[in-house]
Amino acid sequence: MYSDRLLGTIRTTIVQHIPREAGITKIEFEGPRIVLYCADPIFLMKRADETIKRIAKLIKKRIEVRPDPKVRLNEERAKEIIKKIVPEEAEITDIYFNEETGEVEIEAMKPGYVIGKNAVLRMKIFEATLWRPRILRKPPIESKVVREIRDYFRTKATERRRFLGDVGQKIHRDVFFKEARV
Incomplete structure (x- = not known):
């Protein structure tokens, strides 16, 4: 193929x-x-x-x-390290780990404090835990729609990765038609 x-x-x-x-x-x-x-x-x-x-x-x-x-740290240890690195002013509400992509979603009221100046804290989190941080803003007003969409993405991570793998195979497959006309 x-x-x-x-x-x-x-x-x-x-x-x-x-x-x-x-x-x-x-x-x-x-x-x-x-x-x-x-x-x-x-x-x-x-x-x-x-x-x-x-x-x-x-x-x-x-x-x-x-x-x-x-090589990634386990979730419990990574959560402890993230809470030590990020200042209290960020007001972290939730931390979710996505095993499929190796990302950690850090949901905070003030995401700028999690990222840090020139993304220093973001890189520090990555170096300490080997999980790629994905910083999300917590909605100021509790939103059922936002929460359910984020939960849906988390639960369907395996299917999404499999789908993207199939799409990648199809994108890079051989050309069906050698001529411009069908």
Whole structure:
């Protein structure tokens, strides 16, 4: 299948250009993006300007770097660390972990305090927990619609990831028609 060959060529390109210290464990399509799972994502994030951008230009695809699930902290420990890093002024209301994408959703009344100046706290959370922080504003007035939509996204994360994987395979498949006319 064409998408398998394309993924193979993309894998070889990525492996050739990324240093071994990053510890790439898995490469897969997720919709139009390519997701890299690595054992040391901090190494890649600090060198992201040169390495990831160069590879994205070479393969002409968007690249997303995620920590391998084995290297992320467990949820309880990560929650403690997040609460230590983020100041009380942020008024964190909830913290949700998405195992599928490796994201932690931090819901706060004042998300600016969670992000920090120049996104320093956001990066500090990532480096300490290896969960990618996604900061959300808590609605000032309790909204059932917003709560249910966010809950729906959390419960359907596995199906969404599977769907994006299928879409990625279809996007990168071989051309059906060789001519412009049908």
